[in-house]
Amino acid sequence: MTDQSRENSTTKAKDKARGNPEKPPYWYEIIVSDPQKRTGDPGSSSGYVSYQISTKTNNTSFYDNRGNSEYIIVVHRRYSDLLLLHDILLNDFPTCIIPPLPDKKVFQYIAGDRFSQRFTQKRCHSLQNFLRRVSLHPDLSQSMAFKTFLVSKDWESHRKVLQDSLQINKDEVTDAFMNAFKTVNKQNEEFTEIREKSDKLDRTVTKIDKLFHKVVKKNDSMSEDYTKLGTNLQELQELVTGENEELAEKLKIFNEGVTQLSYGLQDLTKYLDYEYIVDLKDLEHYIDSMRQLIKLKDQKQIDYEELSDYLTRSIKEKNNLISGYGGSNFFANKLEELAGINQEASRREKINKLESKITSLTGELENAKKVADGFEQECLKEIYHFENMKTKEIKQSLGSLADHHIEFYERILEAWEKVDDSL
Amino acid sequence: MDHNIFDGLLEQHSSASEMDLSEEDNNPFVGTHHLYASGIGTGIGGALPTNTSTNSPPSSSSFPSTPVHSSSAGSSRASPTSSTSSHAVVEADAETEPFVSLSMSTTATTPKNTPHNVNGPELIQIIDAGDFKDPWGKHAIGYVILYESNKIIRRYSEFHSLRQSLARLLPTIIIPPIPSKHSLLKYIWNPINATNDSKIISTRKKMLNSFLCNCLNIEEINDDIVFQKFLNPEFNWKDVLSSSPIIILPLNNLLAPPLNPTKPSPLHSILPIPSNSSLKNYNLIWQQHITMKSHSEVSNLPIEIIQNEPQFTHIENLFQNYKRIITHLLKNIRTNKSHFHSLSTYFAELGAYYNAFSLENDTAMPNGDSERKRNFNNPMLEIIGHIEKIGHSFDIIYISSEILIEKYNSILEDPLNELSQFLNEAFRVLNFKKLKFLQYKILEKLIIEKETKLTNLTEIENQLQKINDSLVNSTILADDNNMTDARGVEPNVVKKDTRSLSKSSTNSSSSGHQNEIRIGTSKLNYKTSTPTMNLNKLEIKQLTEQERSKQIKQLKQDLTKLKDCLSICVSDMLEISASSYKSLMYAYNHIHLTIAKILKLFTTNFKAWIRECLENWKLAKSRIDQSL
DSSP states (O other): OHHHHHHHHHHHHHHHHHHSOOOOSSOEEEEEEEEEEEOOOSSSSSOEEEEEEEEEESOGGGGTTSOOTTSOEEEEEEHHHHHHHHHHHHHHOTTSOOOOOOOOOHHHHHHTOTTSHHHHHHHHHHHHHHHHHHHHSTTGGGOHHHHHHHHOSOHHHHHHHHHHHHHHHHHHHHHTTTTTTOOOSSOOHHHHHHHHHHHHHHHHHHHHHHHHHHHHHHHHHHHHHHHHHHHHHHHHHHHHTTTOHHHHHHHHHHHHHHHHHHHHHHHHHHHIIIIIHHHHHHHHHHHHHHHHHHHHHHHHHHHHHHHHHHHHHHHHHHHHHHHSOOGGGHHHHHHHHHTTOOHHHHHHHHHHHHHHHHHHHHHHHHHHHHHHHHHHHHHHHHHHHHHHHHHHHHHHHHHHHHHHHHHHHHHHHHHHHHHHHHO | OOOOTTTHHHHHHHHHHHHHHHHTTTOGGGGGGGTHHHHHHHOTTSOOOSSGGGOOOSOGGGOTTOHHHHHHHHHHHHOGGGGGGOHHHHHHHHHHHHHHHHHHHHHHHGGGGHHHHTTGGGGEEEEEEEEEEOTTSOEEEEEEEEETTEEEEEEHHHHHHHHHHHHHHOTTSOOOOOOOOOOHHHHHHSTTHHHHOHHHHHHHHHHHHHHHHHHHHSHHHHTOHHHHHHTOTTSOHHHHHTSTTTTTSOSSGGGSOTTOTTSOOGGGGGSOOOOGGGGGGHHHHHHHHHHOOOOTTTOOOOHHHHHHHHHHHHHHHHHHHHHHHHHHHHHHHHHHHHHHHHHHHHHHHHHHHHHHHHHHHHTSOSSSOHHHHHHHHHHHHHHHHHHHHHHHHHHHHHHHHHHHHHHHIIIIIHHHHHHHHHHHHHHHHHHHHHHHHHHHHHHHHHHHHHHHHHHHHHHHHHHHHHHHHHHHHHHHHHHHHHHHHHHHHHHHHHHHHHHHHHHHHHHHHHHHHHHHHHHHHOHHHHHHHHHHHHHHHHHHHTSOHHHHHHHHHHHHHHHHHHHHHHHHHHHHHHHHHHHHHHHHHHHHHHHHHHHHHHHHHHHHHHHHHHHHHHHHHHHHHHHHHHTO
16 A cells, blocks of 8 residues: 555655756856955964856846846855855755765865865855755755855855854764665665666766876876977077078968967867866766665665564564564463453553554654655655756856867867968 | 018908908908908009909919809909809809899880979879788888889898998988888887787888889989889899899998999908997097198198088088987977877867767656656756757767878878988998098008008118228228127117017007007007007018018008008098988988978878868857757
8 A cells, every 4th residue: 555655656746846946046147257266364374265256147136236247246165165055955855965065175274285276266156066956956956055155245244143053963964874784775766767877977987087097197298298299399499590591480380380289189188177077077967966865765664664563563573562462472471360350451551552652653654654765755856956957067067068079179279270271 | 472461461461361251251352351352462453343243362372261252253264265164153154244234224215204204203102002922932021112014022121132232332312211120119019910900010111102102313323323123013022132243242331432342452352440439539539630730741632622521521410419409309299199098089079078968868768758858857958959069069079080190190200200210311421431441541551551660660770880881991991890889780780670670560460450559549558559659670680681681571551552542531431422412401401391291281181181170160159050
C-alpha cells in the first residue's frame, strides 16, 4: 500500500515539476570583476582581495524604486562575504542544490600568491559563476540574503547579523551527515540513474579538465618557443639588414606573424586557464553539491525507513503478545511467572503500551514519510533544475570555447595572410 | 747526391711524403707530388704533362715502393713509340685515355639537349628510390636519377663519394651538401630500421634531389668530368673513383693549382703545408702582414688580394653569425615540434573524451521507456550534438596538426640543416684560402731567412776578401816578416772551422726545420727565430772558404726556386681569391634565397593549417548556434 501510494505521489510531483518548470521571476546580470588587493584592518597582518560586483536586473525592489534596469548597482565584496552568503543559503534552503564556491585554496595562502593575477582572475570567474547560478535559481534568487548581498551599502552591519543567525543553526546542519555511511534500502530507480549519470559526467569532466590543464601548460611552452623564435629571427633580420634589404623586410614581416602567433596563443591560453577550466571545475563542484543533496534526501529516507522498521517490529511484538506466548518470549515469561508477577496483567499492560507506541509511531512514520517524500520531490525538482542549468552551462561554455578558438585562428590567419601577401 | 735546397723544409716534407707512401703503398701514382727533384732540375717553365702517367718520380732511391713504375714511366717518356713494352704504362693509358674521350663526347652532347634546360629545376630529378641489386649482387637502396632522359641509379654512398671527390677537385668551390650519414648512435638504437626506414629514404631522396639541382646551377661542378660521369649511366661509379682524375689528385690541395688540382706544376709539390692548427692565428698573421711593410721586396702581395680581404672577412663573419642563428633556430624548432606534438596528442585525447561524453549521454538511460527518456534527458539530448561537434573539432585539429608537424621536417628542418651544411662548406673554402696565405707566409719567411744568411755570407766573403787583399798587399810590401803574422791568423780560422763544421751543418738544417714549424704555430716563435739567425752568423764565420762559396751558390739557387714558389703561390692566391669569392657570393645569394623560400613555404603551410582549424571551429560553432 505504502509503496504504491508513494510511487503515485512522486510521479505526480515530478510531473508537476516538469510540467511547468519554475523560473525565477526576474533576470539578473551579475558581473564579478576588478579584483583588488586591499590592506586589511590595522590589526590583521595580511590583506584581502576585494571584488567588484556589478548587478543589472529588472527586479525593481533592488533599486528601492530609485532607478530602472539601466542602472547598475555596484558593490565590493570579498571572498569570505561570498562564503557567508553560500552558508546562509545552505542553511536556509536545505532542499536546494546550493551552487558551490571555489575552493578556499589554502595552499595559495601559504605560497603567498593569492594576490597573483592568475589566481584572482580565476576566482573572479568562479565567483561570477556562483552568483549567476544563484540568480537563475527560482528560490535562491528570491532570498533576502542574496538581495542584501548584492545591494547593501552597509554590508558590514548586515554581515554581523547574518553571521550570528548562522551560528545558531549550525548544529542542525551538521547533524544530517551523522550517518552518512548508512545506505538506503529501497532506492528509487530514478535516483540510481541520476547518481550513475552524475558519476560518469563527473569522471568525464574531471578528465577533460585535467587535459585542458596540460594543454594550457603546453600552450605556454609553445608561446615561449615562438617568443624565442622571434628573438632568433630578429637577430637574423638585423644581420641581413645591409646585406639584402628585401630579405630583411621579409624576415621582419615573418617575425610579426610569429609575434602575433605568440600573443594570440597567450590570449587563448588565458581564456582556457581563467575561464574554461574554471567552468569545468565549477561544474565538477556543482555535481558535488547535487550529490550532497541526494545524500541529504537519502538521510531523510533512511530516517523514514528506520521508523518503519521499528513500527513493523512493534506491531509484530504486539501480535505475538496477543496470540499468546511467543516462542521467543518463552523464557522471559517463565521468569516473570517465577517472580510471581501476574502474567495476564503485565501482558495486557504491555499490549497497551505497545499499542500507544504503535499509534505514535504510525503518526511519526507518516510524518517522516511526508518529509521524505517532500524532500524527494524537492530533490527531483532541484535535480531537474540542475540538469537544465548544467546543460545550459555546458552549451554556453562550449560555445565560448568555440568562439575563442575562432577568434584565435581568425587573428593569426589575418596576421599570416599579411605575411603571405608580403613574401 | 741530392742537394739540400731548403735545409729542414725538405727533410720535413720528405718525411711527410714517406708517411703518405706508407698509407697508400699500392698506388702507383702516389709519387705525383714528389716531382720536385726532376721538376726543379728541368725548371718551372717546362710544359706540364696532361696527366700523371708521364710524371716520373726522379730519384728511385727515395721511393722504394715505386721503382719499377718510375723507370718504366721514364722510358715511355723518352720513347713513346716503344711504350708497348712497358706494362705499367699500358695500364695507365687504358685507364685514363678512354675517359677523356668519353667525357669529351658527353660534354659535346649536352648542347643538343639545351631545350630541356629551360625548365630549370626539372632538368634533373630523382624519380624513385628503392631496393635494387648492384652489379655485385648486393642489395642496397638506390636512387633513380632522371637526367636528360637517362635513368641513372646511384647509391647514397656513391653520392657521398661524389661529393668528397668534388670537394677535392674543386677546392675553391662550395659543394652543395647532401644529408649526413646515419649517426652510429641511431644505428645502435634501431639497427634494422636505420637504413630501410622509408622516412629516411624519402628525406634523402628529397635532399639528394636538391643536391643535384644545386650542382647543376654551379657551372664549375656542372662542367666537371667526374660530375658528368656520375650522371652518365654508362659509367660504373666504382670505376670512375678508381681512375683519373680522382686517383691522381694530390693528397693535399695546397700542393696543386687550386683551379686544376690534377695538373700540378713541379714547384707545387715542394710547397710547404701549413698545419690546420695555425688557422686560428690567421687573423693575427694577416694583421701583422698588413702593418709590417718592412721587407718590401718579398712581401708584396698583389693589391687586389689585400683589397679583397675585408670582403672575405665580412662574409666569414656574416656566415658565422648565420650559422650560429641557424643552430639556434634548429634547436628551437625541434623543441617546438615536440611541444606541438604533445599538444596535438592532448587534442586527440580531448576529442576522444568529448566523443565519449556525447555517447555517454546518449545511452545514459538504457532501461527507461522512450517517452520517459526523452522527458528526462531532454536538456542533455539537445547538446549531445554540440559536444560531439567539439570532439570532432579536436579530432580534426589533431590530425591537421600532426600533418603540419610532419611537414616541419621537410619545410624547416631539412632546408635549415642544408643551409648549415652549406655554411660549413663555405668555411672549408675560406680555410683553404687562409691556408694558402699561411703557405705564402712560410715561403716568405724562408726567403727572408735565406736572404739574411746570404747577405751575411757575402759580407764575410767580402771582408775576407778585403783581408786577403790587404794580406797580399802587405806581403808585397813587407816581405817575409809579415808573412808569419798573416799565417798566425789564417790557421786560427781554419782550426775553428774544422771544429764546428759537423756541428754547424746539422745545426743549420735542424734550425731551419724548427723555424719552418714555428712560423706556422705562433707569433712568439717568430721572435725566437731571430737569435738562431745570429747564431748562424757566427757559424758562418767559421766556415771554410770553399764551403762558403758552395753555400752561397746553393743559397742563391734556393732563393730563385723559393721565389718561383712564392710567385706560384701568389698566382694561386689570386686564383683562389677570384674563384672562391665567386663561389662564396653564390652561396651568399643561395642562402638568402633559401631563407626566403623557407619563410614562404612555412607561411603557406602554416596558413593552410590555420584555415583548416578555423573552418572546423566555425562549423562547430554554427552547429551550436543552430539549435539555440
